[in-house]
Amino acid sequence: METRTIVADSNKHLLNNSQQTDGYRWKVLGASVAGYAMDGLDMLILSFVMTAVMGSFGLTLAQGGLVATVTLIGAVIGGYLFGILADYQGRVKVFSLTILIFSVFTGMTAFANSFTELNIYRFLAGLGLGGEFGIGMTLVTETWPKAKRARATGAVAVGWQLGVVLAAVISAYVLPNFGWRAVFLVGALPAIFAAWSRFGLAEPQIWLDKQQQKKLLKKKVESGELLTDEETAQYKSSTTFPLWHLFADRKTSTTTFGLTVMTSVQNTGYYGIMIWLPTILMQKHGLSLNKTSLWMIVTVIGMIVGIGVFGYLADKIGRRPAYISFQLASAAAVWGYANLSDPMHLLVGGAILGFFCNGMMAGYGALLSENYSTEARSTAENFIFNTGRAVGGFAPLAIGALAAQYSLSGALALLAFIYVAAAINVYFLVPETKDKELL
Secondary structure, eight states, X not given: OHHHHHHHHHHHHXXXXXXXXXXXXXXXXXXXXXXXXXXXXXXXXXXXXXXXXXXXXXXXXXXXXXXXXXXXXXXXXXXXXXXXXXXXXXHHHHHHHHHHHHHHHHHHHTTOOSHHHHHHHHHHHHHHHHHHHHHHHHHHHTTSOGGGHHHHHHHXXXXXXXXXXXXXXXXXXXXXXHOHHHHHHHHHHHHHHHHHTXXXXXXXXXXXXXXXXXXXXXXXXXXXXXXXXXXXXXXXXXXXXHHHHTTSSHHHHHHHHHHHHHHHHHHHHHHHHHHHHHHHHHHTSOOOHHHHHHHHHHHHHHHHHHHHHHHHHHHHTOHHHHHHHHHHHHHHHHHHHTTOOSHHHHHHHHHHHHHHHHHTHHHHHHHHHHTSOTTTHHHHHHHHHHHHHHHHTTHHHHHHHHHHHSOHHHHHHTHHHHHHHHHHHHHHHOOOOTTOOOO
């Protein structure tokens, strides 16, 4: 009874301070957008400077690819580690730590004197990057109302695209004038801004209430008091290792598997398309670098619009209908794009491709949060999405291998079947969570 009273009083306090809460929500959203933008900035800035880095250290193509792989490995491990830590220590505190790690080691990359040092700094920067998505999404979903949850997480997803644009702008100006080392130094500055944006943020009330509840129940247990059945269940949940929540029973394990398939397909499609399509445009269709850059810009615009539309639809018609519709549309878009040849059609098709294939990023933060309790929400966000990121990281390699046997456009067309499989996966394995109250 004491626990429930404290929770009720906390919620009442929040309702009585709606103006302050609204300001807090927007500040949380801004900080999370900035954080995810740094994720996109760092992952893409490496692509822009890779040729210069390889020349500086005399690296082969395989060694250059290893630098990117090491960064990705760091991101996956960091995602797992910091997701769990955020459930124990707090979202804001750990979120700030990930940004600090990212900014320091992104800047340190500029001072690497050997291939080994370069990989060490990239791995450590990756650790910080990995925590960004899940913790930022958790912060937003725990502070925004359920009716706008997918649109709010969609705004965070747009942050990645902003980071891509920022990476292109920084590289275009700094690289030819000051070299690749200066690019990493300048790239660390926005991260410092992102860290600054977190100052003054309080932990979400739902997390604070859970921590208070855990302390009260622990005190009762230690004093020998008997717990009610409800309190016993709450105490067991609060003391279970966060990752085990994802596999608590058969139903939860099935949902975790279904969500992991979704994030794996999402990342496979993104990396497969964004890494190889520019090559197709130049090799198969003979487009110049300038025209290929225009295609990239139009595609990113399509992605941003798609994220906005998807977030709106997911809040209005539900998560499952929105995902199934966009996944089937993505299959058709990828298949159709592989058969285009007219430059204008390729340009428009790129926007459509980005709209559907990456628009779905809007919903993952909300969908993952709604399927797990506060004790494991950050863990679930980071574990599931970063597992998908790890799987998707093999997409460029797999498509390249298939292209060697068949054709590059033909290999990309196979992505259409993967999106169809993802839609079937959502239909059978992923529950609807629209308007669900967070527990």
